[in-house]
Amino acid sequence: STVWKYFTKDDSSGLTTVTCKICKAVLKYNKSTTAMHSHLKRHPIRNLSVTSFMKRPAVTGHRRQQITNLLVNFIVKDMRPLAAVHGEGFRDLLQFFEPSYDVPSYNTLWSAIKHQYDNLRERITQEMKDQSVSLTTDLWTSSTMEPYITTTAHYITESYSMSGVCLSPMPERHTAANIADRLSSIIHEWGINVFCTVHDNASNMNLAMELWLDWYTLQLAIKAGLILPDVVKAVDAARRVVSHFRHLSVAACALKKRQEQLGIKFNKLQTDCPVRWNSTVVMLQRLFEQRIAVQSVLGDENVTKPNVQKSLAMRASQWEVIEQLIPVLQPLAKATEVMCGELHVGLSFIYPVIFNMISTTLRVEASDLGVLRSFKNTVRKQLETRFQLHSDNLTESIPLIACMLDPRFKHLHYISQSQREAAQSYLSSLLRNLGESSGATVIGVGEEGEEVEDVPDQSEPVTGKKVRREEDFLQLFGPHYQSYRGSAAHSTTAAEEILVPQIPTMANPLQWWASNQGRFPRLANLSRKYLAVPATSTPSERIFSAGNTITRKRASLHPAHVDALVFLHVNQ
Numbered sequence: 001s002t003v004w005k006y007f008t009k010d011d012s013s014g015l016t017t018v019t020c021k022i023c024k025a026v027l028k029y030n031k032s033t034t035a036m037h038s039h040l041k042r043h044p045i046r047n048l049s050v051t052s053f054m055k056r057p058a059v060t061g062h063r064r065q066q067i068t069n070l071l072v073n074f075i076v077k078d079m080r081p082l083a084a085v086h087g088e089g090f091r092d093l094l095q096f097f098e099p100s101y102d103v104p105s106y107n108t109l110w111s112a113i114k115h116q117y118d119n120l121r122e123r124i125t126q127e128m129k130d131q132s133v134s135l136t137t138d139l140w141t142s143s144t145m146e147p148y149i150t151t152t153a154h155y156i157t158e159s160y161s162m163s164g165v166c167l168s169p170m171p172e173r174h175t176a177a178n179i180a181d182r183l184s185s186i187i188h189e190w191g192i193n194v195f196c197t198v199h200d201n202a203s204n205m206n207l208a209m210e211l212w213l214d215w216y217t218l219q220l221a222i223k224a225g226l227i228l229p230d231v232v233k234a235v236d237a238a239r240r241v242v243s244h245f246r247h248l249s250v251a252a253c254a255l256k257k258r259q260e261q262l263g264i265k266f267n268k269l270q271t272d273c274p275v276r277w278n279s280t281v282v283m284l285q286r287l288f289e290q291r292i293a294v295q296s297v298l299g300d301e302n303v304t305k306p307n308v309q310k311s312l313a314m315r316a317s318q319w320e321v322i323e324q325l326i327p328v329l330q331p332l333a334k335a336t337e338v339m340c341g342e343l344h345v346g347l348s349f350i351y352p353v354i355f356n357m358i359s360t361t362l363r364v365e366a367s368d369l370g371v372l373r374s375f376k377n378t379v380r381k382q383l384e385t386r387f388q389l390h391s392d393n394l395t396e397s398i399p400l401i402a403c404m405l406d407p408r409f410k411h412l413h414y415i416s417q418s419q420r421e422a423a424q425s426y427l428s429s430l431l432r433n434l435g436e437s438s439g440a441t442v443i444g445v446g447e448e449g450e451e452v453e454d455v456p457d458q459s460e461p462v463t464g465k466k467v468r469r470e471e472d473f474l475q476l477f478g479p480h481y482q483s484y485r486g487s488a489a490h491s492t493t494a495a496e497e498i499l500v501p502q503i504p505t506m507a508n509p510l511q512w513w514a515s516n517q518g519r520f521p522r523l524a525n526l527s528r529k530y531l532a533v534p535a536t537s538t539p540s541e542r543i544f545s546a547g548n549t550i551t552r553k554r555a556s557l558h559p560a561h562v563d564a565l566v567f568l569h570v571n572q
Contacts, residue, residue: 002096003036006043031088033095059100067094067101072112076568082109082561110561117564120571125190127163131155132529134196137183148562149179151186156528160514196398196533218354221382222332223277228378230371234321235280237314238287241294242269244312254303258293269294278336281329284322291319324372331361332379335476345509347533348406350399353476354383355414395423398533401430405527407503407512427526434522477505 007018009029018029018036022043027035059067071085084090085103094103104112136152156162187194225231245251246269259266270286272279287294298304298312335353362380364373388394394415403409404427412420503512509531517524 003033003040006040007036031091033092034099037099059098063098064101067098068104068109068112071104071109072116075109075113076116076565076572079565079569082106082113085109113561113564113568117568120568124163124571127157128153128155128190128192131157131193132195132532133192134198134533135183135194136198136534137179139179149182150566151183153190153192154532154534156510156532160510160517160528162510162532195529198534217386218332218336218383219277221379221386222329224382225375225379226277226280228371228374230321231325231375234318234325234371235284237318238284238322239272241298241312241314242271242283242287244308245269245294245297246271251297251303254297254300255290255293258296259290262293262296264290264293278333281326281333284329285326288319288322288326321369321371324369325375328361328372328376331476332357345402345406345531347399348402348409348509348531349476350387351403352409352414354387354389356477358383358389359414395419396426398530401427401526402530402533405523405530406509408505408507408509410502430526431522434525 006021007027008021010017010019016029018027019025020027020036020039025039027039029035074080075082075084083106085094086106091103094101132155134154136154138150139147154162183197226235245255252268255269256266267286267290269290270279270283272283298309301309304312335349335357358380362376362383364376368376384390388397394400400412400415400423403412404423412423415423503509509527513524513527513531
C-alpha cells in the first residue's frame, strides 16, 4: 500500500506498531492500514497518488456486493482456501484498490459460497429431474489421507446436450459396503434415476455395484500384453535411455547439438508415467524417432562414460521390438483417447472399435517378431474375454444397444447376421416396454408412415484438424468407416431400417436426434438413456487429477468446503 512510504513498522517491543515518518507519531498496527490512512489525512501531503487515493468516495452497497462476488469467484475458480483473502498481502492489495472496502469475515464468505452452491445445485437437480442418469465414480485419498468418492452424473437433456457433476466426500474407508451406502445416499439425496454406473474396475467398486461398464477394460487388456517379459525388457531399456537424457543436462545439450548436425527436428525425449500406458507409447515413439542422434551421443566417449554406455546400450533386437510395437500401440492409444471425451457420445464407439482392432491392428502378420505375435495374441484374447465378444449376452449388452441407437453405427456389420437379428429383436422389446404398439415396431419410417428423408451432411467444414480426425477415425473404424459412412441402409427388412439413413461417422449423433426426435419419439427416449452412458470413468477421475483440486496446499480444507468448492469449480 502507498501509505507504507510514510510509515515504518516496529516489532521489537512485542507489540507491532508503526511510526509516522512525518510527525513521528506511533500507532498500533493490527494487519490493517485504515488507521494509517486516517492519520495521513492530517498532513498536507502533496503526493498526487496518495491524496487522490485518500479522496476516493466510500464504496457503494452495489459495488461492495460486486467485490464480494469477485472474491467468491476467486476462491472458487482458483480453488483457494477461504483464509486466502484474509492474508496480510491480499488485504493490503485490496486496500490499495478500494480503501473503504472491508474484507468479509470467514463466515460471511462461506455463506456467500454456500448460497451459490445451493442455487446451482437446485438448478442441476431440476434439470436432472425425470432424466435417465448414468454415473461415473472414482475413489481418491488426499495427501492428508482424507478419503473421497467423486461421482459425476451424465444425462442428455431434451435439447440433446450432456451436463451435470456432483461430488461428495466419503469420511470412511473405501470398503465395498461403505461405497455402496454412500452411492445409495447420493442417489437418494439428488433424487436421480440411475441407469448405469461406470467405474475403474477396482475390486471394491465391483462389489459395490451390480452393473459396471468401463473403457478401463480395454486398458487392462492392453496392459496384459505390455507385461510380457520380452516387451518389459525392451520398454525398460528405452525408459533407462530416456531417463539418462532427461536428468543429465550434459547429455541433453549434446543430443540437441547432434540433432542439429544430423538435420533432425529438435524434439525432447518424453518420459512415461507407469500407471498410464498411453504415455509409454509417446515415449517409445519419440525415442525411436531420435534413435540415430541418441545412439550417436551414447557412443561418444567425450559425453558418455564407458560404464554408462554399457548400462544404457540397447540391443538391435530391442530396437526392432520397439519399431514393431509402435504401429500396434498407436491406434490402441488413440482409441482410449477418443473414449475419454466427456461431452460427446463415446459408448457406441466400443464395439466398432474393438472388432476392428481385432481384425486389423491385432491380426498376426508373417513379418511379425515372436514377441509381437505374443503381444497381439494376448491382447486379442483379453479383449474377447473381457468384452465377452462370444457371449450369448452380447446382443443385449448396453454398448451394442447404444450402437443401434447411434445413427453412425446402427448397421452392426461387425457381428454376424444372426447376432444382428437378435440385437434388433431385443431393441424392439425395449420399445414395447416403453409402450410402443405392436404395429409400430417398424423403425425407420415416420409416425405417420412416411419415408424418412435423407438428412443433410452434418460433418464439419474441411480443415486441417478435421483431416487429422478423419485419419484417426479411419484408423479406429477401418473398412466399415469407409464403406458405410454417409450411406443409407437398403435392407428390405424393417428391423434393419433402424435409424436410416446412416449419417457420416464424423457427424454429431445428438444433433441428429435433436432434429429427428419428433419422428421417433420412443427411440429418442431410448437414445437419451443409452447414449448418455460414458465409456470411461475419466470425467470423475479428472476432477482429482494431479495439480487440479486436492493438492498439498488445499489438503487442509474441511470436507464440506471441498464438496461445495469443487462442485462450483467444475460446474460453473
